[in-house]
Amino acid sequence: MGSGAAVDSVEAMMASMAAIAVLADRSEGRSGSTSSDPLRDQADACLEGLEKTARMEAMLAARKVRFTAGFANITRAMSPPDEQPHQRLAREMGVVAEVACALTVSERTASALLAQSHELTTTLPLTQATLEQGSMSWQHARVMVDEAASLDPAGAAALEAHFLGTDVENSAKSCPAGEMVPSRFRHKARTWRERHHPESIEKRHARSVLDRRLEYAPDRDGMAWLSAYLPADQAAGIWNGVTATARALQGPAEDRTLTQLRADVAAKLLLSAGFTTSNPTDSSTEAAAGSNTDLATTRTSTSNDGVVGRLVTDGVAAGVVSNRAVAASGRVPSPAAQVLVTVPVFALMGLTDEPADLDGYGPIPASMARKLVADGASSFRRVLTDPRNGAPLEIGRNSYPIPAAMRQWLRLRDGKCSFPGCNNQSLDNEADHILAWSDGGTTGITNLESLCRKHHRLKHTTGWTPTDAAKDTPPGWISPTGRHYQSEHHDWEPPHWPPQIRSLLSDRGLSSAVPEDDLPEDHLPEELLLEAAASEAP
Numbered sequence: 001m002g003s004g005a006a007v008d009s010v011e012a013m014m015a016s017m018a019a020i021a022v023l024a025d026r027s028e029g030r031s032g033s034t035s036s037d038p039l040r041d042q043a044d045a046c047l048e049g050l051e052k053t054a055r056m057e058a059m060l061a062a063r064k065v066r067f068t069a070g071f072a073n074i075t076r077a078m079s080p081p082d083e084q085p086h087q088r089l090a091r092e093m094g095v096v097a098e099v100a101c102a103l104t105v106s107e108r109t110a111s112a113l114l115a116q117s118h119e120l121t122t123t124l125p126l127t128q129a130t131l132e133q134g135s136m137s138w139q140h141a142r143v144m145v146d147e148a149a150s151l152d153p154a155g156a157a158a159l160e161a162h163f164l165g166t167d168v169e170n171s172a173k174s175c176p177a178g179e180m181v182p183s184r185f186r187h188k189a190r191t192w193r194e195r196h197h198p199e200s201i202e203k204r205h206a207r208s209v210l211d212r213r214l215e216y217a218p219d220r221d222g223m224a225w226l227s228a229y230l231p232a233d234q235a236a237g238i239w240n241g242v243t244a245t246a247r248a249l250q251g252p253a254e255d256r257t258l259t260q261l262r263a264d265v266a267a268k269l270l271l272s273a274g275f276t277t278s279n280p281t282d283s284s285t286e287a288a289a290g291s292n293t294d295l296a297t298t299r300t301s302t303s304n305d306g307v308v309g310r311l312v313t314d315g316v317a318a319g320v321v322s323n324r325a326v327a328a329s330g331r332v333p334s335p336a337a338q339v340l341v342t343v344p345v346f347a348l349m350g351l352t353d354e355p356a357d358l359d360g361y362g363p364i365p366a367s368m369a370r371k372l373v374a375d376g377a378s379s380f381r382r383v384l385t386d387p388r389n390g391a392p393l394e395i396g397r398n399s400y401p402i403p404a405a406m407r408q409w410l411r412l413r414d415g416k417c418s419f420p421g422c423n424n425q426s427l428d429n430e431a432d433h434i435l436a437w438s439d440g441g442t443t444g445i446t447n448l449e450s451l452c453r454k455h456h457r458l459k460h461t462t463g464w465t466p467t468d469a470a471k472d473t474p475p476g477w478i479s480p481t482g483r484h485y486q487s488e489h490h491d492w493e494p495p496h497w498p499p500q501i502r503s504l505l506s507d508r509g510l511s512s513a514v515p516e517d518d519l520p521e522d523h524l525p526e527e528l529l530l531e532a533a534a535s536e537a538p
Contacts, residue, residue: 023045059132061131065131071099140178180488201355202367343369419458432448446470449475
């Protein structure tokens with residue numbers, strides 16, 4: 001960073017401090033405001049002060065990064081040119097200890113700050129510049145460092161350019177990184193990294209699945225933590241099944257919260273599973289596995305999105321296939337209900353390895369998606385990225401109830417609760433008319449939004465108002481104070497067109513219709529898909 005840029009950064013912070021001082025006076029009624037509504041003016045000053053303070057915190061974090069990296073670099077420059085490895089190690093330990101004492105933090109925290117500062121000032125200059133402008137928080141910058149850690153310099157630059165660049169095609173312009181809460185930005189950045197990582201997600205998943213495990217950790221007050229590190233499809237299936245069961249148990253006579261119900265349902269399912277000391281992959285367990293499935297007593301209920309969920313009173317897990325053949329084989333069954341996966345049509349056919357998208361999680365290997373579909377899970381039938389097989393989008397004012405197929409499309413469009421910063425997954429949300437039916441609203445995708453129960457209640461009991469939605473865009477929101485917050489969009493990417501398809505189009509004289517980049521899938525004649533699939537068959 002040049003001296004001129006450093007001066008500009010300091011001057012920007014000084015200007016922000018002056019603005020914060022003015023807002024502090026306004027917020028406490030000391031500015032002599034002549035506003036006709038002094039309380040409203042004070043409230044506005046408080047919100048503006050929060051925004052200015054957040055920008056100042058980001059600028060200070062950027063200056064902290066510069067100081068930290070600068071100290072490490074200067075200490076390195078002062079070391080002798082013939083420094084030995086043990087001397088270098090001692091110097092680095094001394095730098096960590098000095099930073100830790102200066103900041104009154106642990107050496108582990110200081111070491112992490114030094115590593116992050118090095119990455120931001122060398123590998124991620126665009127992120128550092130955005131932080132210095134106050135346009136993103138320190139939490140956002142840490143997300144970028146984490147997600148770029150396993151990328152080469154070119155990949156890290158591409159990741160930055162996608163989210164922070166202004167002149168890059170297909171950049172994430174719909175909702176700037178700094179306007180998303182850090183957890184949502186992490187999801188977006190992780191999704192992009194998974195799709196553009198130089199190593200195939202298939203290979204990375206094959207390595208990571210070897211680390212699957214179940215962990216137990218005692219805690220205070222007679223409590224303990226039980227956590228599992230599982231393949232994404234299994235974890236999502238378990239979570240969604242437990243959530244659907246917990247939701248169905250709620251009612252006027254039920255005083256447990258949804259969080260408590262989830263824990264109780266999961267505990268009952270696990271403790272009722274009929275454990276065995278035999279090897280779960282041993283064929284000798286067939287009889288035992290079969291008898292365990294017979295213990296299950298289930299009933300069905302229709303959840304609020306019209307999809308049948310399974311309520312477990314005794315025995316097998318909700319939302320998970322359970323049958324003698326699967327149990328006997330020792331193979332973990334695939335989720336059978338409530339899990340949507342968006343699969344590029346060529347990946348489903350096995351022509352490409354581009355990732356699919358698991359609702360509520362993000363990118364998964366194409367092989368995992370093909371396995372989910374092959375195992376017969378009915379929730380995937382309408383979720384290909386081929387619009388010819390998609391759900392209807394508009395049905396006008398003929399019907400108030402929302403069809404199940406349209407609810408699925410709504411889940412795909414919004415991905416989560418549409419309220420700013422909410423992470424609640426689409427399965428657990430409610431479909432709501434943006435303009436009420438009683439006020440002339442239609443039952444169409446452009447007048448629908450996904451809301452969790454908390455924000456559904458917020459909409460109908462406060463001044464928070466959703467803006468218009470579109471076929472592929474969820475609504476934004478306007479707060480009671482008049483501030484507008486943009487919606488968060490899916491970063492949909494066109495599928496990769498395999499050479500076989502391009503060759504078939506060329507043979508049919510359609511090569512002029514194929515751009516250098518990828519085509520939308522709905523331009524592809526169905527017979528060509530069938531021909532390509534036949535050519536790949538063994």
